[in-house]
Amino acid sequence: MKGRSRATTHGPSFLRWAGSKRKSLALLGSSYRDPTRHYVEPFAGSAALFFELGPMVGTLGDLNGHLVNALRQVRDHAAEVHRRLLAYERSPDAYYAVRNRFNEGSRFGIEAATDFIYLNRNCFNGLWRTNLAGSFNVPFGGHEMGGYPPLELFQDCAKLLRCAKLRHQDFRKTITSAGASSFIYADPPYFTASERVFVEYGKRSFGEEDLSDLVRLLVEAEQRGAEIALTYNEAMPVPAIPSHWHVHSFSVTRNVGGFRGSRKQHGEILYTSFELPGVLE
Numbered sequence: 224m225k226g227r228s229r230a231t232t233h234g235p236s237f238l239r240w241a242g243s244k245r246k247s248l249a250l251l252g253s254s255y256r257d258p259t260r261h262y263v264e265p266f267a268g269s270a271a272l273f274f275e276l277g278p279m280v281g282t283l284g285d286l287n288g289h290l291v292n293a294l295r296q297v298r299d300h301a302a303e304v305h306r307r308l309l310a311y312e313r314s315p316d317a318y319y320a321v322r323n324r325f326n327e328g329s330r331f332g333i334e335a336a337t338d339f340i341y342l343n344r345n346c347f348n349g350l351w352r353t354n355l356a357g358s359f360n361v362p363f364g365g366h367e368m369g370g371y372p373p374l375e376l377f378q379d380c381a382k383l384l385r386c387a388k389l390r391h392q393d394f395r396k397t398i399t400s401a402g403a404s405s406f407i408y409a410d411p412p413y414f415t416a417s418e419r420v421f422v423e424y425g426k427r428s429f430g431e432e433d434l435s436d437l438v439r440l441l442v443e444a445e446q447r448g449a450e451i452a453l454t455y456n457e458a459m460p461v462p463a464i465p466s467h468w469h470v471h472s473f474s475v476t477r478n479v480g481g482f483r484g485s486r487k488q489h490g491e492i493l494y495t496s497f498e499l500p501g502v503l504e
C-alpha cells in the first residue's frame with residue numbers, strides 16, 4: 224500500500240476482469256514508489272492496482288466505452304448503481320434479457336452501467352468478448368459466482384475514482400498526455416493467435432503494431448521523466464525493451480481456455496524503467 228493512506232490496504236475492484244493480476248498486486252504495487260506521482264493506467268480494465276494503491280491523483284484510460292461509463296457512474300452514483308444491481312434477478316433468462324438490452328441500448332448512463340456490472344459479475348469468467356458487430360456475447364456463467372461486493376466497496380471505489388480522470392480513449396493518447404511526474408502502469412491485452420477469443424477485448428485484437436507503439440510511447444514518456452512499469456506474457460518477448468529497464472518474473476494463475484476447472488500457473492514479466500529494491504531479477 225503506497226498511496227493515500229499507508230496504514231491500510233484498499234479493497235479490490237467492483238469488477239471482475241479477465242487478465243486481472245489481482246494475486247500479484249503486492250509486487251506490482253511495490254513499483255509505485257512515490258505516491259506524489261500522477262498514477263496513469265492506459266489499459267484500466269478493472270483497475271485492480273489503482274484500487275489497491277488508492278493514488279492521490281491519477282488517470283485511467285480504456286478503449287472500452289462501457290467500462291469507462293461504469294467507472295464514471297460508480298464514481299458519481301455508487302449507492303444507486305448498487306441498489307439497482309441488487310434488484311436484478313440472477314438467472315439465465317434474466318441474464319440474456321439484460322444482455323439483449325445492453326447490446327441494443329446506449330453505453331451512457333446509469334442503466335447501461337448497471338447492466339455492464341451485472342453482466343460482468345454474472346458472465347462466464349468475467350470475460351469481455353464481442354462479436355464482429357460489437358455485441359457482447361459471453362454466456363451466463365452459472366451460479367458459482369457468489370454474492371455481489373457490498374455497498375461499502377462500491378463507495379470506497381467511488382471515493383478513489385473521484386481522484387482520477389476517467390478517459391475513454393486509446394492508450395496512445397493516455398500515454399502521450401502523461402507528464403514528467405507520472406508513474407505509468409501498462410497492462411496491455413496479450414497478442415496471441417492461439418487464444419484469440421479469450422484475449423480480445425473489442426472489435427479487434429491488440430496487434431504487433433500496437434505493442435511496438437506502446438513501447439515507443441513508454442520510452443518517450445520515460446525520457447520526459449515518467450516512471451514506467453509494464454507487464455506482459457513471459458512467453459512473448461516484447462520488442463525493443465530498452466536495455467536499462469529491469470526485468471522481474473512472476474506468475475499468475477489463469478483459467479486455461481477460460482475454464483475455471485483447469486487453472487494453471489503462467490509466467491509474466493514485470494518490466495520497470497527503474498530498479499526495484501528487494502525484488503529478484
Ligand SMILES: C[S@@+](CC[C@H](N)C(=O)[O-])C[C@H]1O[C@@H](n2cnc3c(N)ncnc32)[C@H](O)[C@@H]1O
Pocket residue numbers: 240241242243244265266267268269270271272284285286287392393394395410411412413424429433
Ligand atoms: C489486460 S486488460 C487490463 C487489466 C487491468 N490491469 C485490471 O486490473 O483489470 C487490458 C485492457 O486494455 C483495454 N484495451 C484494449 N485495447 C486498448 C487500446 N488500444 N487502448 C486502450 N485500452 C485498450 C481493454 O479494454 C482491457 O480493459
